[in-house]
Amino acid sequence: MNMRIRSHGPLRRLAAIALLIGTVAACGGNDPDSATPTSPPDVSTGDTTEVTEPPVFTNAPTTTNAEVLPVSGGSLIVALQGESSGYNPTVDAWADGGHNVARAIFDPLATFDASGKVVPYLAESIEGNADATVWTIKVRPGVTFHDGTPLNAEAVRLNFEANKNSPQFGSQLALLASMNVVDDVTLELTMSQPWGTFPNVLLGNIGSQIGYMAAPAMLASADGGRNPIGTGPFSFKEWVPDDHLTVVRNDSYWQDPAYLDEVVFRPIPDSTSRKAAMDAGDVDVYYTGSSKDIQEYQALQEAGEVGVTIGAPSEGDMVMLNTKKAPLDDVRVRRALAMSVDIPRLFDFLDATGVKQPTHGPYADSSFWYVESNYPDYDVAGAKALIDEYVAEKGPVEFDFAGNQDPFIVSIQELYQSMWSEIGVTANIVSRAQGENISAVIGGDFQVVLWGGVGGGDPDNDYVDFHSNTGQNFSGFNTPEMDAALDAGRALSDPEARKEQYAIVQQILGDNVPIIWTGTNQFGVITKANVQGMPDFDLPDGTPGEPISGPLFFLKDVWLAQ
Amino acid sequence: MRSLAARLLRLVAVLFAVTFASFCLVSLLPGDIVTSVLGPNVSEADREAARQELNLDDPLPVRYARWVADAVQGDLGVSYRTGQPVTEALSQRIGVTVQLVLMSQFIALLLAVPMAIFGALKPGSWLDRALSGLQLAMLATPGYLVALTLMATFAVKLGWFDTTGFVHFSDDPLASMKSLLLPAIALALEQVALYSRVLRTDLVATFDQDFIWYARAKGNSTRRIVVRHALRPSSIGVITLTGISMGRMIGGTVLVETIFALPGLGRFIIDAINNRDFMALQGAVVVVTVGFVVVNFFVDILHGIIDPRIKVEVAR
Numbered sequence: 001m002n003m004r005i006r007s008h009g010p011l012r013r014l015a016a017i018a019l020l021i022g023t024v025a026a027c028g029g030n031d032p033d034s035a036t037p038t039s040p041p042d043v044s045t046g047d048t049t050e051v052t053e054p055p056v057f058t059n060a061p062t063t064t065n066a067e068v069l070p071v072s073g074g075s076l077i078v079a080l081q082g083e084s085s086g087y088n089p090t091v092d093a094w095a096d097g098g099h100n101v102a103r104a105i106f107d108p109l110a111t112f113d114a115s116g117k118v119v120p121y122l123a124e125s126i127e128g129n130a131d132a133t134v135w136t137i138k139v140r141p142g143v144t145f146h147d148g149t150p151l152n153a154e155a156v157r158l159n160f161e162a163n164k165n166s167p168q169f170g171s172q173l174a175l176l177a178s179m180n181v182v183d184d185v186t187l188e189l190t191m192s193q194p195w196g197t198f199p200n201v202l203l204g205n206i207g208s209q210i211g212y213m214a215a216p217a218m219l220a221s222a223d224g225g226r227n228p229i230g231t232g233p234f235s236f237k238e239w240v241p242d243d244h245l246t247v248v249r250n251d252s253y254w255q256d257p258a259y260l261d262e263v264v265f266r267p268i269p270d271s272t273s274r275k276a277a278m279d280a281g282d283v284d285v286y287y288t289g290s291s292k293d294i295q296e297y298q299a300l301q302e303a304g305e306v307g308v309t310i311g312a313p314s315e316g317d318m319v320m321l322n323t324k325k326a327p328l329d330d331v332r333v334r335r336a337l338a339m340s341v342d343i344p345r346l347f348d349f350l351d352a353t354g355v356k357q358p359t360h361g362p363y364a365d366s367s368f369w370y371v372e373s374n375y376p377d378y379d380v381a382g383a384k385a386l387i388d389e390y391v392a393e394k395g396p397v398e399f400d401f402a403g404n405q406d407p408f409i410v411s412i413q414e415l416y417q418s419m420w421s422e423i424g425v426t427a428n429i430v431s432r433a434q435g436e437n438i439s440a441v442i443g444g445d446f447q448v449v450l451w452g453g454v455g456g457g458d459p460d461n462d463y464v465d466f467h468s469n470t471g472q473n474f475s476g477f478n479t480p481e482m483d484a485a486l487d488a489g490r491a492l493s494d495p496e497a498r499k500e501q502y503a504i505v506q507q508i509l510g511d512n513v514p515i516i517w518t519g520t521n522q523f524g525v526i527t528k529a530n531v532q533g534m535p536d537f538d539l540p541d542g543t544p545g546e547p548i549s550g551p552l553f554f555l556k557d558v559w560l561a562q
Numbered sequence: 563m564r565s566l567a568a569r570l571l572r573l574v575a576v577l578f579a580v581t582f583a584s585f586c587l588v589s590l591l592p593g594d595i596v597t598s599v600l601g602p603n604v605s606e607a608d609r610e611a612a613r614q615e616l617n618l619d620d621p622l623p624v625r626y627a628r629w630v631a632d633a634v635q636g637d638l639g640v641s642y643r644t645g646q647p648v649t650e651a652l653s654q655r656i657g658v659t660v661q662l663v664l665m666s667q668f669i670a671l672l673l674a675v676p677m678a679i680f681g682a683l684k685p686g687s688w689l690d691r692a693l694s695g696l697q698l699a700m701l702a703t704p705g706y707l708v709a710l711t712l713m714a715t716f717a718v719k720l721g722w723f724d725t726t727g728f729v730h731f732s733d734d735p736l737a738s739m740k741s742l743l744l745p746a747i748a749l750a751l752e753q754v755a756l757y758s759r760v761l762r763t764d765l766v767a768t769f770d771q772d773f774i775w776y777a778r779a780k781g782n783s784t785r786r787i788v789v790r791h792a793l794r795p796s797s798i799g800v801i802t803l804t805g806i807s808m809g810r811m812i813g814g815t816v817l818v819e820t821i822f823a824l825p826g827l828g829r830f831i832i833d834a835i836n837n838r839d840f841m842a843l844q845g846a847v848v849v850v851t852v853g854f855v856v857v858n859f860f861v862d863i864l865h866g867i868i869d870p871r872i873k874v875e876v877a878r
Binding site for chain 1: 599600604605608609611612643644645646651654655710713714717718721724725726727728820821822823824825829830
């Protein structure tokens with residue numbers, strides 16, 4: 001019942017890929033339970049090109065009346081997708097349910113800002129030296145855990161130590177060689193080799209939960225996972241597994257205290273029941289990855305009956321082209337295929353208009369990492385001209401188009417088939433069992449395939465998808481420049497400097513189109529009409545943060561209208 | 563009294579047999595608790611250390627003996643996965659399950675008994691056939707479909723009940739009954755057909771017996787004949803059946819528990835099995851076994867009350 005993803009290793013990636021292509025249907029919204037494992041950028045209004053409908057990224061505040069000021073008080077009931085084995089961040093591997101509880105009780109050292117960039121949160125600063133081998137974490141003076149003990153450099157060190165010694169999470173800190181408590185607020189971490197993406201593991205995200213700081217007393221207690229003590233906006237009150245977990249406001253929170261008196265988390269494992277609980281008004285907050293459900297609630301939002309906040313996009317949907325096989329070894333064919341995909345028509349077909357955001361590369365247009373490239377726009381006439389040119393030179397364009405054996409997947413393939421036939425291309429649909437399909441792609445035995453699991457999060461996650469020296473570059477496309485940029489990005493710590501390298505990667509991908517990017521996937525958080533502030537997650541400096549990353553959200557700025 | 567002692571002795575024997583069997587069965591399953599506690603990407607050294615810590619490398623009989631030694635002192639151990647004492651976990655869940663089982667059986671019998679009587683009074687009549695059809699439909703409808711339909715209708719559309727969740731009986735008895743009414747109905751409907759079919763057949767047979775003809779000849783009303791004379795001797799079968807399904811339901815209602823998000827024994831057992839959590843599973847198995855034996859004890863007593871010829875055996 002619980003989806004357990006434990007590390008950033010290749011296993012996790014393959015699991016994510018399997019998950020995504022298993023449910024490219026998630027794009028159709030048939031799989032509300034699939035928590036996407038990485039969670040990336042942004043929430044702000046998306047760039048709207050001529051092919052898109054009005055701003056796709058609604059993220060609409062649930063209140064229309066700007067005059068209304070937040071008030072304290074009240075109890076909020078949150079439906080979770082599943083129960084966790086416990087709440088010790090160094091022991092219990094969490095799916096979305098566990099993280100959402102953890103984000104109330106603990107604070108992660110880092111989080112995303114509104115553009116999807118990793119910024120310090122509980123930490124005051126997280127800084128790496130020039131070659132990213134030494135990282136310095138400074139904590140905010142005066143922060144205390146719920147048990148009154150201070151969050152100092154030593155407490156942070158104990159958390160890292162517990163994680164380093166944890167069989168579950170130790171591998172994520174494999175590069176951590178030594179730690180040095182410099183003074184009460186400063187911890188210095190020395191890595192065995194350059195580690196530019198170190199702050200990414202401090203986020204508090206599915207697959208990485210090292211960043212949540214637990215009280216030393218809790219870490220030392222065998223019973224800590226059932227009596228969690230953090231620094232978060234809410235402190236733990238009681239837990240009856242499979243029934244409810246209650247937290248109450250932490251009045252001595254290091255930021256402005258939360259508005260809610262109490263939050264009750266209720267695991268409701270069955271997706272139909274969970275939605276029913278929302279529809280019946282038995283829970284105040286519910287989240288779903290189903291585009292269809294989100295669309296349904298957006299209609300209710302217009303009537304003022306619920307609030308809908310759409311989270312930051314994660315790994316999107318895509319069509320992967322095998323650039324090692326004719327006719328896809330010719331960039332004209334690849335560009336033409338991309339140019340003939342009518343994204344609004346695809347989104348309509350998937351019941352995802354207004355939920356999914358069109359993509360033009362591995363990162364959503366709203367992402368901090370996104371740069372514009374030569375990735376082609378929708379242009380049927382232009383696509384036809386490219387195909388005609390190719391046909392005159394080399395003969396007709398025909399290929400196998402693979403997907404999973406699932407009627408819904410086949411219907412999506414048929415849509416692409418009809419769009420491509422308009423430019424004179426013949427796509428023959430091939431349906432295979434999911435495992436077979438993955439094996440075929442891994443073995444390079446495909447021409448075109450409906451795929452997922454590339455892009456969305458931190459660009460370094462995509463190293464294996466684009467670099468020449470990995471076994472997971474399934475499109476077979478790479479260039480020495482792209483390899484160099486991927487290697488350089490990995491060894492840098494400054495986000496802006498890293499972005500320059502990943503800009504090169506995106507340009508090359510845009511020119512050569514080994515992958516047709518279609519749309520983002522994201523979760524929607526549905527709230528009762530009187531629940532306010534879900535989109536208003538503020539960082540400690542007052543600037544907006546990313547309130548919803550994948551299926552995870554923060555509750556400190558949420559309040560109930562009287 | 564001797565029979566009570568014999569019964570207790572038998573319960574102990576059954577407990578040993580069942581807990582040992584479940585110990586063995588879970589050991590036969592591929593994978594172990596270490597995988598579910600630590601995850602797949604763990605070094606062999608870490609796995610070995612964890613196995614040592616949980617004494618998983620000891621031979622099975624040794625582990626079983628250790629568990630028994632603790633269990634007889636009332637210590638069912640600590641869940642490998644959650645660290646929660648098993649007795650605490652079970653005490654949180656038994657109430658839900660017992661209440662759910664009792665309510666569903668009450669509802670099932672409430673519907674089944676009248677249906678059986680009306681069917682048996684005129685076997686083969688249009689009413690009997692209509693009831694048969696209805697019962698077949700109940701039997702054929704999957705429980706989860708009934709559960710979701712009930713939820714969609716009475717909780718979402720009409721708003722009479724909460725969709726999910728459980729209120730403890732000690733907190734608010736009425737709200738507690740209400741919180742379990744839909745799940746109990748969903749569980750009951752499957753049983754209704756079974757119970758009423760059995761009771762109807764037994765009633766038809768009873769109606770044909772001499773003492774009923776005699777009662778009829780004396781001019782007793784049909785109502786009196788059914789209630790005073792026919793029902794009691796005909797109910798042995800249905801009571802046995804009720805006992806069996808109650809026993810089966812202790813720990814066996816996972817589908818309904820999942821749909822209605824109830825913290826019952828069923829979900830606990832499924833989680834324990836999926837995670838190879840011996841400690842949690844053994845504790846639950848004890849509860850289920852004791853439950854089964856206790857239910858059957860009461861069934862036997864009821865048999866004795868209904869038919870004194872059986873009572874003789876129990877009393878001695």
